[in-house]
Amino acid sequence: MTISGFISASARWSAEERPSFCAGADLTSGSRRRPGRLTRRSPPRRRPLKYDDGRMSAISKQVIEQIRSRCDIVEVIGESVPLQRAGASYKALCPFHKEKTPSFHVNPQRQMFYCFGCHAGGDVFRFVMLRENVDFYTALRMLAEKTGVRIQFEDERESGPDKSLLYRSQAEAAEFYHELLLGGQGAAAREYLKSRDLGDQAVRDFMIGYAPNAWDALLKWGGKKGYAAEALEAAGLVLRKSGASGDSWSSYDR
Incomplete structure (x- = not known):
């Protein structure tokens, strides 16, 4: 757009x-x-x-x-x-x-x-x-x-309804991880970024985020937001793993 x-x-x-x-x-450069x-x-x-x-x-x-x-x-x-x-x-x-x-x-x-x-x-x-x-x-x-305006996303019907859902979930997931970095859980991560010469300005400019040490953190967040696990998978935010007990989901280190 x-x-x-x-x-x-x-x-x-x-x-x-x-x-x-x-x-x-x-007059300063000497040229006329x-x-x-x-x-x-x-x-x-x-x-x-x-x-x-x-x-x-x-x-x-x-x-x-x-x-x-x-x-x-x-x-x-x-x-x-x-x-x-x-x-x-x-x-x-x-x-x-x-x-x-x-x-x-x-x-x-x-x-x-x-x-x-x-x-x-x-x-x-x-x-x-x-x-x-x-x-x-x-x-x-x-x-x-x-x-105080909430950023909302519009359905792009010409591109199909799934595309707008992907954009929305990715943008909101980025904000979720970014807020985690700025919060109490992200204190150690912020110190690490500073040791790599990435200060607060760079964190804001590039919306750097922090993934907590929990494999299902994004799944739980997505459930509260109304996103199905399949929608998060389509957006590339979580992985589906198949095992002896059937399919399982993981968002760890993504």
Whole structure:
């Protein structure tokens, strides 16, 4: 699924709000540019951010728009960036590059932000992605928790009902293991990750999880969630083992 609505912020700003350019000589480097040649700052170099992956294809568009509508971009950005009123918008020092004069603007009417210095811009999802250096799905989860919206998944009828069930079970199982790592049971695992130079930020970015020392932990979790063992097997989350006593299930070390 392609997430729509993420167009360039500069395209949505009026002409007088667009970034200005300057011409002349570069005195710091010793090189001289021809008069009239446009110069501009490069946007901050950060790890590439993905808007879509396998998890996103099963999330309802209505849920995404519901989360967006409940997030006031001024409030979200204002939690980490000191904003100053500037007419109908807000301005601040850009959180994505060093500067002395505020060039970072937030437009509450359009619910968009844009920096005239480094040209970073977008909506509330894009800000969280850049600020936290996470992908779209993680930013969506963070804002869903903030607004109290439960992420729901839609049935993809054109692909068959089983596919949406697979996506949903895999995404929820990932959250289950991730929460175990962050909880009391995952203390030793967190220490091990730190010894491998994987800190809290990496744990959040990649949703690293922890499987407890119990072969049926995921089966019990799936039963409470309403997932049959066969559905978890189809999703690749558990294994079926055949023995003298018949079929048995295992999710250990998966």
